[in-house]
Amino acid sequence: MNNLLNGAAVCALTFAFASQAAATEWNASVWGKRRAFTEHVEKIAELVSEKTNGEFTINVSYGGLSKNSDNLDGISIGAFEMAQFCAGYHADKNRAITVLELPFLGVQNLEEEVAVSRAVYAHPAVAKEMAQWNAKMLMTSPMPQYNLVGTGEPRDTLESFDGMRVRATGGLGKAFETVGAVPTSVTSSEAYNAMESGVVDTVAFAQHAHLSFGTINKADWWTANLNPGTVNCPVVVNIDAYEALSDAEKEALDGSVDEALDHYLANYGELLNRWDAVLEEKGVEKVMFTPEVLAEFKSKAADPAREAWIKDMEAQGIPGQELYDLVVKTLEEKRASN
Template sequence: MKRAFRGAAIAAISFAFATEAMAEEWNVSLWGKRRAFTEHVEKLAELVSEKTGGEFTLNISYGGLSKNRENLDGISIGAFEMAQFCAGYHRDKNPSITVLELPFLGVSTLEEERKISQALYQHPAAIADLARWNATLLMPSPLPQYNIVGVGDAPATLADFEGLSVRATGGIGAAMGAVGAVPTSMSATEVRQALDSGVVKAVAFAPHAHMSFGTVETGKWWTTNLNPGTVNCPVVVNTDALNGLSDAHRDALLGSVDEALDYYIATYNGATMDAWGPTLEEKGIAQVTFADTEIAAFKEAAAGPAAAAWIADNTARGLPAQELYDFVTGMIGQ
């Protein structure tokens, strides 16, 4: 009996160790709070856990692992296995994908943004660019065109942006600079304080971020149709961690990306946008719509020069910049 009991105990301990060895936990670095912008990551975690019977889990942290501008650095050293970041936060670190942030590209829907982003993420130049940080591009965070919430007198024409300090990153910042505004780059978590203190007078965000980061609590006006562009904020994984997964766990992760993105887009186009109009009305925010002639002049002033500068700068870096630009613009409207 003692031998039987001892054998059973050893078997139980061995099973426990085997189960522990099979388990996989990844840390995921996000920022802010759970919102429309992070729903694909939340859904991905849910799907991966379901498909692996809880053996592979994604532990999502909102700001507890890293600052948002340092997420790519954290990935590079293996401080965590997955992270989200925005290309415009550090254009020098990920120049290949900043082509998606050029102003007035003409992308019109989240579905199109997703399609073009996913295609670019598979381009050899983008893969090599992020490989410098031991990062593999996993999925985009498709966002609609940005517009501006501001304080003070609402602009009646684009000339009224002259000298106005605007939080705007990447290509949106370049576009605002083309009409005389003073673009300021800062992370989303810094924006509310900057607007409240007068460091900036206006903020360019997608609707979900205006709601999530509180600009609608202070703002007095909103531009309905400026639409200068959007930002590209991928989710990446540490390449060594990805390669270290078992086949089953890797398949569960990669095989869940499209379903997670489907959920994200449905949520954004549904609940998020359904809440936006009522929020503007509730907060008494005036809606500013510019004439078509004004928008055409804005596009002429911003689009061509920004694209030419991007191509020249990144060709000098050694990127096939013209090829990347043609690759992206060739997919728009297709």
């Protein structure tokens, strides 16, 4: 009897250990704090756990695993299985997707941003470049057009941008350079301190980031309609970790992307709806540029930036013209479908 009981105990323990071993646990590296920008990461973690009865879990870490500018490196060495990063932090590592950061692409809303990002992420040149970092594209983090908050007198002409020190990365930084501004690419987490200490006069962010990183609290004014472009911030997974998933786990992950993005868009829409109330509450003046000023900015920034980017990409063996044309075509198709 004792032998039978001992055998049963061993079997129970063996089953328990096997169940533990079968469970999959991932870590996802993001930064800052939970906010509109990370809601799809939180949602996909929730959905994956639900669909697998807790057998596949994703722990979302806000800065505990890596600096935001090092997340792609962390993915490449398998330090964690999932990460969010922004292309402008290291444009040399993710050249192909920087087409999405070109100024004045004409993207009008978050749904269009999702459409163009998906199209570009699916391009073979992007997959090939990401594979060099052992990374597979999972989903985008769609953001509205960036706008400035600033201190002092409002800047509402291109001439007033001359000498302006602006926190702006990637293509946005280059766009501001064309009108005499001086861009700096401090990370989002450093933007408030840069503004507070006077290192920059202005910060270019989407609305959620101005709230999350506190730059709106230092602002005297906000450019409501400058809309020069945005940054592109993918969520990627480590290829080896993804390939190690079971078919059911892959289905749970891939099959949750659309729902996670829908949740993100709904949540971000609520933030945009209350943005004017935030400005009023904090006493921030809304600056509106005339159509003439906007047209002048676009003529100075958009065409030269696009041509220079395409030429640079083609010289590096990346199909720049093809990627740019893909963005234009996708926008046209998206609008036609509406």
